[in-house]
Amino acid sequence: MSDARDYIDRLGRAARAASRLMAKASPDAKAQCLTHLRAHLKANEAAILEANRQDLEGAKAKGLDEAFLDRLALTPARLAAMMEGVTQVLGLPDPIGEISNMTRQPSGIRVGHMRVPLGVVAMIYEARPNVTIDAAILALKAGNAIILRGGSEALTTNRVLANCIKAALSEAGLPKDAVQFIDSPDRDLVGALITAPEWVDVLIPRGGKSLVARLAKDARVPMIKHLDGICHTYVDKDADLKMALTVTENAKTQRYAPCNATETLLVHKKVAFKFLPDMARLFYDKGVEMRCDELSRRIVEQSGYSAVDATPEDWDTEYNAPIISIKVVESLAEAIDFINTHGSHHTDAIITENVHAAEQFLVEVDSSSVMHNTSTRFADGFEYGLGAEIGISTDKLHARGPVGLLGLTSQKFVVLGQGQGRH
Amino acid sequence: MSDARDYIDRLGRAARAASRLMAKASPDAKAQCLTHLRAHLKANEAAILEANRQDLEGAKAKGLDEAFLDRLALTPARLAAMMEGVTQVLGLPDPIGEISNMTRQPSGIRVGHMRVPLGVVAMIYEARPNVTIDAAILALKAGNAIILRGGSEALTTNRVLANCIKAALSEAGLPKDAVQFIDSPDRDLVGALITAPEWVDVLIPRGGKSLVARLAKDARVPMIKHLDGICHTYVDKDADLKMALTVTENAKTQRYAPCNATETLLVHKKVAFKFLPDMARLFYDKGVEMRCDELSRRIVEQSGYSAVDATPEDWDTEYNAPIISIKVVESLAEAIDFINTHGSHHTDAIITENVHAAEQFLVEVDSSSVMHNTSTRFADGFEYGLGAEIGISTDKLHARGPVGLLGLTSQKFVVLGQGQGRH
Numbered sequence: 001m002s003d004a005r006d007y008i009d010r011l012g013r014a015a016r017a018a019s020r021l022m023a024k025a026s027p028d029a030k031a032q033c034l035t036h037l038r039a040h041l042k043a044n045e046a047a048i049l050e051a052n053r054q055d056l057e058g059a060k061a062k063g064l065d066e067a068f069l070d071r072l073a074l075t076p077a078r079l080a081a082m083m084e085g086v087t088q089v090l091g092l093p094d095p096i097g098e099i100s101n102m103t104r105q106p107s108g109i110r111v112g113h114m115r116v117p118l119g120v121v122a123m124i125y126e127a128r129p130n131v132t133i134d135a136a137i138l139a140l141k142a143g144n145a146i147i148l149r150g151g152s153e154a155l156t157t158n159r160v161l162a163n164c165i166k167a168a169l170s171e172a173g174l175p176k177d178a179v180q181f182i183d184s185p186d187r188d189l190v191g192a193l194i195t196a197p198e199w200v201d202v203l204i205p206r207g208g209k210s211l212v213a214r215l216a217k218d219a220r221v222p223m224i225k226h227l228d229g230i231c232h233t234y235v236d237k238d239a240d241l242k243m244a245l246t247v248t249e250n251a252k253t254q255r256y257a258p259c260n261a262t263e264t265l266l267v268h269k270k271v272a273f274k275f276l277p278d279m280a281r282l283f284y285d286k287g288v289e290m291r292c293d294e295l296s297r298r299i300v301e302q303s304g305y306s307a308v309d310a311t312p313e314d315w316d317t318e319y320n321a322p323i324i325s326i327k328v329v330e331s332l333a334e335a336i337d338f339i340n341t342h343g344s345h346h347t348d349a350i351i352t353e354n355v356h357a358a359e360q361f362l363v364e365v366d367s368s369s370v371m372h373n374t375s376t377r378f379a380d381g382f383e384y385g386l387g388a389e390i391g392i393s394t395d396k397l398h399a400r401g402p403v404g405l406l407g408l409t410s411q412k413f414v415v416l417g418q419g420q421g422r423h
Numbered sequence: 424m425s426d427a428r429d430y431i432d433r434l435g436r437a438a439r440a441a442s443r444l445m446a447k448a449s450p451d452a453k454a455q456c457l458t459h460l461r462a463h464l465k466a467n468e469a470a471i472l473e474a475n476r477q478d479l480e481g482a483k484a485k486g487l488d489e490a491f492l493d494r495l496a497l498t499p500a501r502l503a504a505m506m507e508g509v510t511q512v513l514g515l516p517d518p519i520g521e522i523s524n525m526t527r528q529p530s531g532i533r534v535g536h537m538r539v540p541l542g543v544v545a546m547i548y549e550a551r552p553n554v555t556i557d558a559a560i561l562a563l564k565a566g567n568a569i570i571l572r573g574g575s576e577a578l579t580t581n582r583v584l585a586n587c588i589k590a591a592l593s594e595a596g597l598p599k600d601a602v603q604f605i606d607s608p609d610r611d612l613v614g615a616l617i618t619a620p621e622w623v624d625v626l627i628p629r630g631g632k633s634l635v636a637r638l639a640k641d642a643r644v645p646m647i648k649h650l651d652g653i654c655h656t657y658v659d660k661d662a663d664l665k666m667a668l669t670v671t672e673n674a675k676t677q678r679y680a681p682c683n684a685t686e687t688l689l690v691h692k693k694v695a696f697k698f699l700p701d702m703a704r705l706f707y708d709k710g711v712e713m714r715c716d717e718l719s720r721r722i723v724e725q726s727g728y729s730a731v732d733a734t735p736e737d738w739d740t741e742y743n744a745p746i747i748s749i750k751v752v753e754s755l756a757e758a759i760d761f762i763n764t765h766g767s768h769h770t771d772a773i774i775t776e777n778v779h780a781a782e783q784f785l786v787e788v789d790s791s792s793v794m795h796n797t798s799t800r801f802a803d804g805f806e807y808g809l810g811a812e813i814g815i816s817t818d819k820l821h822a823r824g825p826v827g828l829l830g831l832t833s834q835k836f837v838v839l840g841q842g843q844g845r846h
Contacts, residue, residue: 024787109797111807118819201819222820243842250844362837364447374532374840384534396541396624396833397645398821410819417797419666421673
């Protein structure tokens with residue numbers, strides 16, 4: 001572990017020093033860096049794909065499954081999407097240096113906020129090489145240095161990508177140390193990295209819940225993290241049932257894997273008999289398994305579709321699969337209470353034409369995104385107009401919900417005087 | 424420890440449930456609660472002072488020192504200041520429910536931010552009973568529940584104060600469980616509290632650095648914390664030296680104990696020979712010990728005042744005492760680098776008439792407050808116009824610098840649609 005500590009100290013010290021230079025980099029230099037990076041990704045396309053081929057071969061030899069290999073694989077189309085991501089971040093306004101809320105106080109001093117970088121961002125992620133570029137461009141645009149620790153199966157690909165970033169930094173007159181790539185699969189390095197508050201201002205993990213939970217348990221640095229995505233759609237007694245059908249179908253079936261897909265459908269008792277038969281048919285047609293409470297199971301089965309009994313665990317489960325749990329509730333208050341108890345504070349929606357019900361739901365549901373008459377699948381940085389996102393936070397501090405460029409910045413107080421002292 | 428865990432689970436569950444009711448409390452109910460609290464503090468003045476007398480007796484019997492007893496002691500004047508604090512927080516606008524930045528996105532959905540409480544705030548603090556009231560009124564006004572763990576020497580006083588808060592909550596129709604008072608000196612309870620992310624949304628420690636550092640090491644819940652206050656005043660070559668004298672005197676000597684008092688004076692070489700003799704006289708007159716680098720010591724001694732050599736530790740020391748470390752620097756860049764290396768990222772000031780130097784200092788010094796031509800002593804929630812402060816954060820995430828009411832809130836996304844699904 002002391003070797004790991006030395007490695008992280010060396011790399012962390014370099015990142016810290018580079019972060020000071022990045023903090024004062026001009027918007028133009030940062031834009032040039034991204035422009036150079038896009039060119040390097042294009043020019044090195046063959047080398048990147050070859051490196052990725054080697055990683056894929058290694059992963060196959062290890063017997064990793066298709067889903068894993070799919071996340072690891074780069075193709076010309078995926079590389080083009082990466083470059084498009086660079087173009088999008090280039091188009092975002094540079095957030096650093098903005099001064100806001102400048103007020104004059106009774107003492108005569110003026111006090112305002114200046115937007116500044118966080119400093120050093122550490123990313124720990126699984127074997128998805130696109131995260132290397134997505135994370136680096138956001139962190140650098142926000143004036144930070146970044147430490148990258150990707151999944152070991154993507155090491156060869158990530159090395160080539162990190163070198164593209166380093167070259168782009170140098171060509172823009174920025175310190176190439178502003179990107180630090182952990183070029184080793186040694187797991188002790190992760191342990192050393194997440195316990196180094198002197199080098200890391202924020203840790204952003206990207207990956208499955210078990211990875212994030214493990215890091216949260218051991219980390220001694222602040223984190224922006226995402227745990228579960230147990231999202232609900234609640235169909236109120238005053239819902240437009242046609243809208244409820246299309247929105248719920250979209251929320252559950254547009255894609256199954258994302259964290260913002262709905263996992264539990266709550267239906268008010270007054271509309272359950274009318275709504276659930278049509279809903280069940282849609283789910284049946286798409287092969288979505290229905291796990292139901294007693295009443296909803298009866299209604300679904302009476303409509304001629306099959307359902308199974310939900311177990312207590314179902315109400316606390318993120319399926320990321322064509323499975324939905326369904327429950328009939330007696331009231332809006334019961335729905336809200338159920339969501340606050342069993343949800344993951346991620347994204348929850350109400351379908352209703354009743355403005356009072358909508359207001360109550362939006363105020364009382366304690367989730368990072370609360371929605372009225374629309375699909376939980378919209379919980380996303382691009383859809384919210386933030387531009388690229390570095391992740392979705394289920395924390396409450398600092399950043400909640402989709403985290404874009406601003407989530408990688410902080411604000412410091414700027415105080416301007418004319419020689420005042422305090423009395 | 425399992426008894427402690429049970430105690431914290433019981434108390435945490437009650438706080439969590441109460442926080443849901445507080446989150447939807449009307450501004451009027453919260454204002455009524457504070458008005459009732461002020462009345463209870465007045466009506467129970469004798470009981471509070473008697474309880475405090477018992478605590479003071481216990482602390483004296485334990486042989487605790489004068490400074491400790493002074494922090495613990497309540498007087499009619501201090502009680503009046505507490506009530507004045509309640510009045511001030513009553514006067515702040517209620518932050519909860521504000522919706523901002525509502526935009527319409529290409530999909531047709533509208534996306535905005537709603538300001539919401541954090542949930543459950545835990546305060547761990549030393550034997551200063553005023554913190555019980557200061558923290559509770561800010562937390563409750565921001566719609567949170569609060570768990571209070573004060574120093575064991577103040578237990579009797581805090582119990583009476585907590586009962587005043589509970590009574591005020593009940594009379595305002597709010598849940599009295601919104602304040603949870605840990606009525607036991609058992610240290611295991613602290614360990615259980617700071618490792619309970621299911622009950623605690625944010626932990627705010629108030630007290631000496633060793634307490635805060637210990638909590639930061641063991642906590643598994645997010646913290647807003649304050650470690651050192653190693654603040655600098657830098658006198659630039661283009662300073663108005665008369666202003667530099669009065670501002671530096673104020674920054675060091677107006678009060679010695681606060682975290683925003685200047686601990687290190689940096690002086691540009693070009694003005695050191697002119698500035699330091701006058702400065703040394705002021706420090707000498709007030710009995711401030713000067714710990715100097717070689718050149719500044721020479722200048723101070725040639726002016727007829729005594730100085731001692733600074734050790735390397737002096738540059739990293741928060742004195743909170745009539746001691747100042749002094750160093751001559753060759754350039755603005757050296758001053759900035761020195762502050763970023765040896766400071767605590769709390770508050771640092773430049774004295775200069777040169778706008779370019781000021782701009783560079785304000786941008787490049789990585790501290791929660793950066794100041795131009797004024798005293799570091801101004802780093803304070805009241806002076807910044809935030810109203811009461813719950814503390815000063817030296818963290819970068821969520822809240823940086825003085826933390827007022829807004830620091831005890833979060834923002835969630837509100838999404839309004841008309842039946843949209845995602846494509």
